[in-house]
Amino acid sequence: xxxxxxxxxxxxxxxxxxxxxxxxxxxxxxxxxxxxxxxxxxxxxxxxxxxxxxxxxxxxxxxxxxxxxxxxxxxxxxxxxxxxxxxxxxxxxxxxxxxxxxxxxxxxxxxxxxxxxxxxxxxxxxxxxxxxxxxxxxxxxxxxxxxxxxxxxxxxxxxxxxxxxxxxxxxxxxxxxxxxxxxxxxxxxxxxxxxxxxxxxxxxxxxxxxxxxxxxxxxxxxxxxxxxxxxxxxxxxxxxxxxxxxxxxxxxxxxxxxxxxxxxxxxxxxxxxxxxxxxxxxxxxxxxxxxxxxxxxxxxxxxxxxxxxxxxxxxxxxxxxxxxxxxxxxxxxxxxxxxxxxxxxxxxxxxxxxxxxxxxxxxxxxxxxxxxxxxxxxxxxxxxxxxxxxxxxxxxxxxxxxxxxxxxxxxxxx
Amino acid sequence: xxxxxxxxxxxxxxxxxxxxxxxxxxxxxxxxxxxxxxxxxxxxxxxxxxxxxxxxxxxxxxxxxxxxxxxxxxxxxxxxxxxxxxxxxxxxxxxxxxxxxxxxxxxxxxxxxxxxxxxxxxxxxxxxxxxxxxxxxxxxxxxxxxxxxxxxxxxxxxxxxxxxxxxxxxxxxxxxxxxxxxxxxxxxxxxxxxxxxxxxxxxxxxxxxxxxxxxxxxxxxxxxxxxxxxxxxxxxxxxxxxxxxxxxxxxxxxxxxxxxxxxxxxxxxxxxxxxxxxxxxxxxxxxxxxx
Numbered sequence: 291x292x293x294x295x296x297x298x299x300x301x302x303x304x305x306x307x308x309x310x311x312x313x314x315x316x317x318x319x320x321x322x323x324x325x326x327x328x329x330x331x332x333x334x335x336x337x338x339x340x341x342x343x344x345x346x347x348x349x350x351x352x353x354x355x356x357x358x359x360x361x362x363x364x365x366x367x368x369x370x371x372x373x374x375x376x377x378x379x380x381x382x383x384x385x386x387x388x389x390x391x392x393x394x395x396x397x398x399x400x401x402x403x404x405x406x407x408x409x410x411x412x413x414x415x416x417x418x419x420x421x422x423x424x425x426x427x428x429x430x431x432x433x434x435x436x437x438x439x440x441x442x443x444x445x446x447x448x449x450x451x452x453x454x455x456x457x458x459x460x461x462x463x464x465x466x467x468x469x470x471x472x473x474x475x476x477x478x479x480x481x482x483x484x485x486x487x488x489x490x491x492x493x494x495x496x497x498x499x500x501x502x503x504x505x506x507x508x509x510x511x512x513x514x515x516x517x518x519x520x521x522x523x524x525x526x527x528x529x530x531x532x533x534x535x536x537x538x539x540x541x542x543x544x545x546x547x548x549x550x551x552x553x554x555x556x557x558x559x560x561x562x563x564x565x566x567x568x569x570x571x572x573x574x575x576x577x578x579x580x581x582x583x584x585x586x587x588x589x590x591x592x593x594x595x596x597x598x599x600x601x602x603x604x605x606x607x608x609x610x611x612x613x614x615x616x617x618x619x620x621x622x623x624x625x626x627x628x629x630x631x632x633x634x635x636x637x638x639x640x641x642x643x644x645x646x647x648x649x650x651x652x653x654x655x656x657x658x659x660x661x662x663x664x665x666x667x668x669x670x671x672x673x674x675x676x677x678x679x680x681x682x683x684x685x686x687x688x689x690x691x692x693x694x695x696x697x698x699x700x701x702x703x704x
Numbered sequence: 705x706x707x708x709x710x711x712x713x714x715x716x717x718x719x720x721x722x723x724x725x726x727x728x729x730x731x732x733x734x735x736x737x738x739x740x741x742x743x744x745x746x747x748x749x750x751x752x753x754x755x756x757x758x759x760x761x762x763x764x765x766x767x768x769x770x771x772x773x774x775x776x777x778x779x780x781x782x783x784x785x786x787x788x789x790x791x792x793x794x795x796x797x798x799x800x801x802x803x804x805x806x807x808x809x810x811x812x813x814x815x816x817x818x819x820x821x822x823x824x825x826x827x828x829x830x831x832x833x834x835x836x837x838x839x840x841x842x843x844x845x846x847x848x849x850x851x852x853x854x855x856x857x858x859x860x861x862x863x864x865x866x867x868x869x870x871x872x873x874x875x876x877x878x879x880x881x882x883x884x885x886x887x888x889x890x891x892x893x894x895x896x897x898x899x900x901x902x903x904x905x906x907x908x909x910x911x912x913x914x915x916x917x918x919x920x921x922x923x924x925x926x927x928x929x930x931x932x933x934x935x936x937x938x939x940x941x942x943x944x945x946x947x948x949x950x951x952x953x954x955x956x957x958x959x960x961x962x963x964x965x966x967x968x969x970x971x972x973x974x975x976x977x978x979x980x981x982x983x984x985x986x987x988x989x990x991x992x993x994x995x
Contacts, residue, residue, distance in 0.1 A: 296801045304790075500785025504846055507753045507779045508802040683755070696717065 293509050297517025298524075301492075305525035315529050319536045326540035330547035348372040348418075349396035351384045357399060360429055368425045369418065384408060397422060402430045461650050464621065466556045471647040472618065473557065474568050475640055477530060479611045482576050485526040486583040486607075487600060489519060493587030493678070494596050502682045511679035516671060519580040526576060527569070567646050567656075574663040575639025578670055579607060585674035588681030589694060610637040614644050623649045633659050635666035673698075705731040705766060707854065707885050712761035714747055721747050723909040725761070729902070731853075734876075734886040736896040736917070739906035740995045745889050746782070748906070749856055752887075753777050776803065778852035782859045782889070784843050788832035792818075792842055795831065796849060803850035810849065817845045821871055837868045844872065848879065855879050856887045861895055873898075893987040903987070905994045912994045921984045927958045928983035929967065935975045942974070955983060 366374045384396040388408045395409040435445035496502045586599045617628045631641035642659045676698045712725040722744045729735040750756040763770045800810035818824040821841040904914035946956045
């Protein structure tokens with residue numbers, strides 16, 4: 291145990307002293323500080339006041355000029371970003387004015403239910419026709435009611451009546467927890483991938499520098515493997531937590547500036563128990579992958595071999611990530627695929643975490659998935675230590691994993 | 705303390721690497737482990753240090769199976785290598801701690817060895833900034849910083865200048881005199897002859913020769929005389945079974961070992977002789993013959 295802590299301390303110190311590690315952490319915290327502390331101010335400076343600003347001009351031409359009295363003010367109310375200009379010309383004239391740029395867009399109103407909308411390039415986000423449709427429909431319906439004998443005041447009340455809907459969420463509100471689940475899954479993905487590769491590089495480095503020759507005679511392979519993996523896990527956790535905590539601190543410092551931004555609020559209102567689950571699944575998921583990365587690193591002859599050797603593990607991990615991401619985006623959290631994935635140890639850190647965050651999972655389901663994960667972590671840990679013991683001493687020809695496994699099991703039979 | 709290795713066998717997948725290696729090493733003495741490349745020396749060393757499991761055979765300390773918890777090893781591998789980006793101090797303390805030495809003791813021992821090997825000024829330098837000779841000193845310290853009972857040195861003198869070689873020799877002699885078991889593997893036969901009382905020669909995973917070096921040399925037939933003289937040509941003419949081995953030396957092969965004394969007297973009477981001795985094979989000759 292003492293040896294494990296010696297290795298753990300040595301490896302963790304190496305991470306914390308590493309300039310890239312420190313640089314990336316400080317950079318990310320600085321980016322967060324700028325975004326969270328300064329972004330609202332920058333946005334409010336850059337964004338014009340929408341209540342009064344009119345960024346464009348819309349020409350309106352009436353075939354029946356009597357419509358102008360009711361339609362023009364209604365359009366001006368609905369399309370606040372446009373200055374509505376009543377044009378006395380004909381179709382051709384307003385078309386020319388749109389082409390020349392005098393109007394950003396224009397409409398030719400034949401009657402309340404027929405109009406042409408003229409615009410130079412139709413933007414993907416152009417919603418003007420929808421707004422105009424709504425305005426015209428409302429005026430048409432009001433007119434119809436008034437001519438049917440209902441007073442204008444009553445007609446207005448009828449038109450503006452809306453049902454009083456009260457949404458009671460018995461499960462979880464996806465609109466609120468989607469954001470933080472997404473960010474957490476993404477953080478999990480990045481950290482496991484980056485630190486896993488670091489473990490592999492670290493082992494291969496020791497092997498190629500031949501420091502391994504002395505190391506294997508000084509320490510037990512299980513201590514070496516567990517010491518290294520736990521150290522990188524701790525380093526990853528330290529980085530992750532310092533980034534998350536500084537984000538929370540920055541947000542609280544600048545809470546008022548963010549006002550009632552739903553997206554940001556939903557992210558910073560993560561339930562505490564979910565943070566706990568995140569740390570738990572991060573640890574277990576990280577350990578499984580880091581052990582595999584470490585074992586593969588030990589079979590590499592040169593540092594350059596690492597990239598190709600770790601590819602199968604990286605692919606496996608990316609597939610798991612995409613299963614979770616697509617399920618989240620397609621709102622298929624409780625699909626059969628996700629249910630299976632939340633028990634398979636390679637996918638469960640992401641899949642089960644997502645289900646806990648966005649759906650209702652029974653306590654025993656979580657327990658089963660955690661137990662399977664813990665068992666697999668221990669199993670893979672010991673297997674990887676054995677692969678490591680054999681792998682680190684094999685030099686020369688390209689080492690096949692099957693050969694290493696054969697050697698391990700042959701040894702175990704003795 | 706006596707280290708006994710008996711009938712050690714090991715094979716990797718299909719290939720048999722060790723096929724019954726046996727030898728014996730005593731504390732206070734150095735054992736030379738010899739053999740050509742691929743003879744099985746490194747595998748033997750790794751099994752001895754419990755890095756690789758053995759297929760068969762015994763490793764005994766004072767007649768009892770070795771207990772790796774109580775026996776400490778120090779190892780200087782042939783393939784040198786430590787952490788190039790770490791400071792000398794950092795890695796030496798780390799290796800000592802891995803071997804169970806506590807930090808304070810490791811620091812004391814580190815200072816002693818760095819001073820002893822004339823490398824104290826590099827204590828806080830990164831390893832990759834040191835010269836090859838100095839890196840080798842650091843590597844030697846990793847092998848002995850924890851005061852091990854068994855020291856295994858694989859080619860300890862390769863690549864050293866004469867001054868550093870002297871420093872290393874003193875340390876090795878000191879380790880032997882401290883009563884440790886020293887296993888010494890090298891292709892530089894002069895060093896083996898200088899340090900080792902006993903040798904074992906491996907060939908194809910078997911030991912083909914083992915025992916006390918002086919006795920091995922003595923066991924060869926004593927039927928050749930090496931004569932140093934200024935009259936080499938005259939001796940060559942007088943003895944048809946004489947061959948010149950250098951400008952001032954000839955070797956005379958005797959028909960019968962019993963004639964040795966008579967021929968020595970005869971030679972000294974007839975020629976101007978500087979020295980006559982019975983020929984003993986060098987370790988190099990023995991190695992070439994067996995390995």
